[in-house]
Amino acid sequence: MSRPLTFRHLFGPGPSNCYPEAIEALGHPVLGHLDPLFLEVLDNTCAGLRQVWGTNNARTLPLSGTGSAGMEAAFVNTVGAGDVAVVAVNGLFGERMCEVARRTGAEVVRVDHEWGQPIDPERVAAAHPNPKVIAAVHAETSTGVRSDIAALGRLKGDALLVTDAVTSIGGLELLADDWGIDVGYAGTQKCLGVAPGLSPFTISDAAFERRVKDPQSWYLDLGLLGGYVGTAGGSQRTYHHTAPVPMIASLQAGLARVLGEGLDAVRARHATAGLALQDGLEEMGLDLFAAEGFRLPSLTTVRVPEGVDSAAVRAYLLKNFSMEIGAGVGQFASSVWRIGMMGPNANNASVVFVLAALKEAIAKV
C-alpha cells in the first residue's frame, strides 16, 4: 500500500512546493483548538494574513476549507434571493463565481470577457444599476491574467467588491483596503508556499454589517465564526467547529517566512522569476497566451506549439524530471500549458530548470 516517497517539482498552477518552515510546522505536536497556545497561533496567523491582504479588517481569518470554500463563503454571506451579483468572467474561476452565486438564489449578471484578456472595469461596473455585489478575479488561475481590481474599486459605487486573490496573495501586490476590496478570499497553496487546505479570508466591517444575517451555510457563517477567531470582540472564544490545527500552524509558519523575507522582496522575486520565464519561453519561439501587460508573474500561460502533444510533454516532464506543469483549462485544455513559479519556486534556478526541461521534452516527444 505504501511506496517510496517521491519529490515533485511543482511548477503547475498549484499546489506549489512549500516553504520548508511551513512543512516543518505541519509536524508540530497537535494542540487543542481552545488551548491558549493555539489561540496565540491563530491570532498570529490572522495578523499575518492582514499584512498579505493589505488590510486592517478585524475579520481576517483562515477558513477551514480550500480556496473554493472561501469563494462560497464570500457569496453566501453577502447575497441571497432578491440580491443582484455582477460577476466579471474571464476564465474558469469567474465562471465558478457565477455558479456559486446562483446557488444562493441571487440574480447573477454575468459580464463575459475573452479568456486571456483582463476584465474591463468600466463594462463590469456598468452592467447593472444597483448590484449588492460586484465580483472579479484578481489573478485568473485558468488563464494567467491579472486584472485591475483597484480600478473596479473606484467604480463600484454602493456595491460590495468581492475579489478572488487565490493566485496573487503573497506573491503580487495586493492592497485590499486601498483598492476598495470589501470581501476577499484566497488560497494557501500558491504564492504563500503553504499546502492546500485553508482559505485566507477578509471582510470589512461595513460589508459585515450588510451581510446576510442567516446565511444558508452554517459552516461558513461569518457571524458565527467571529466568536472563535476573536473578531467578535471580548476575550472569550466560543467554539464553532474544530479548527484544522496543523494547517493553521503551517500557515503561521509560511506567513512568518514571507514577512521575514519582506513582502516587497517576495513580490520582487515573483516578478523577476515570472518575467525571466516568459522571456525564456519567447526566446524558445513559443507564444505566450495571456495578454501582454496583464501577465501574472506567478503563473505563466503559453501556447502548446503546433503539432506537439501537450499531454505527452507533461508526462515526459513528470517521468524524467519529476516535474509537474499544468494543462490548460476548458477549450484550451490541450493547447495551453500553465507554468507556476510560486512561493519557494519563484527564483532563477526554477526558470533555468523549467526552460531546459521543457525544451528537451518538446524535442523528444
Add this chain to the structure above:
Amino acid sequence: MSRPLTFRHLFGPGPSNCYPEAIEALGHPVLGHLDPLFLEVLDNTCAGLRQVWGTNNARTLPLSGTGSAGMEAAFVNTVGAGDVAVVAVNGLFGERMCEVARRTGAEVVRVDHEWGQPIDPERVAAAHPNPKVIAAVHAETSTGVRSDIAALGRLKGDALLVTDAVTSIGGLELLADDWGIDVGYAGTQKCLGVAPGLSPFTISDAAFERRVKDPQSWYLDLGLLGGYVGTAGGSQRTYHHTAPVPMIASLQAGLARVLGEGLDAVRARHATAGLALQDGLEEMGLDLFAAEGFRLPSLTTVRVPEGVDSAAVRAYLLKNFSMEIGAGVGQFASSVWRIGMMGPNANNASVVFVLAALKEAIAKV
C-alpha cells in the same frame, strides 16, 4: 512570534493526539492533486474509509473540511424546501443538525431527549409519517452517550438515515451497511488518531439517487465531487477543487495504522481503556454523567464534584501536566468534564496518568 514547542496530552473531546504515522505523513513532500501518485493516495484513503465505516459504498471519501462540513454536506445533499427532516436531539450535535437542516429550507421535526440519555429509536421513527431524512448522532461528543443506530435503521421506513459518527469512527463498532445508514459523516481527530481537517463521508447509491440534484452548496455538492474522487465511474478524474493533499496523506497513514493493528483490536483497546477510566473515576467517588449502558468508551463524561472549580482543575492539569481535558457543554459547561481516550491515547497508561493527575488536581485547587 514563535515560542518553544509544547507537547500536550490531549485527553479532551478532540482533537486527540495523533498516531505517529499520521503526523509523519503530514511532512511528506506535497504532490499535485492530479498527480497519479496522489490519486493512488486518495484511492487508498477511500478504501480504508470504507473499512472503518463498515460499508461498500463507492461514494466514501474524505471531504475537504472538518466534521461540521460533513454534517452540512449530509443535509444540503439530501433535503431542501418541501422536505421533512426528523432529527433526534440528545446533545449539542443533534442541536446543530437541526440548525444546519433548517438552513436548507427543510421542515425540521425535532425529537428532544434528556442530555446524557441515548435516543429513543421508536419515538424518533414515529415523529413524522414520511420524512425524507431521519438523523441521529451515534456518539454524542457533548454528553458521552452512544445511541442505537441499528435500531433506528430497522425503523426508518423509506427515510434516509443520516448518522453522525464523529466520535465513534475508528474506535467503536460502526457498521454502516448492516445498520442501514444511508449517509454518514465523521471526523479524523478523534478515534482515528489523525489531526482535524477532513470529514470522512459516505453515501449509499440509493441515497445518491435520491439526493438534491442542485444543492445550495457548490463546495459540498456530492454530484460534482464524485468526478474527482473517482466514484462517478470512468478512469478520468475531473478537477473540482484543490484537495488538501497533506491531510489526505496523513489520513491514509492513520488508516493504515488502524487497519494494520486490526479494527477489532483497536476497538477492544478503546473499550478497555474507557471502561477502566470509568471504573477508576467511580472508585475516586465521582459520578459519571452518561446513562449506564450507553457510555462511550472513547469519551467519558463525569460530574465535577460539589465545591470543585471545574476551570481551576483544567487549568491545573494544563499547567502541571500539559494535559487537556474538556469542559462540559451548554448548561453542563462547568458541572461536567469530558475525558477522551482516543486513537493512540486509548490505553492503560493513559488511564493511570489521567486518574492520578485528576486526583491531584482536585485535591490541590
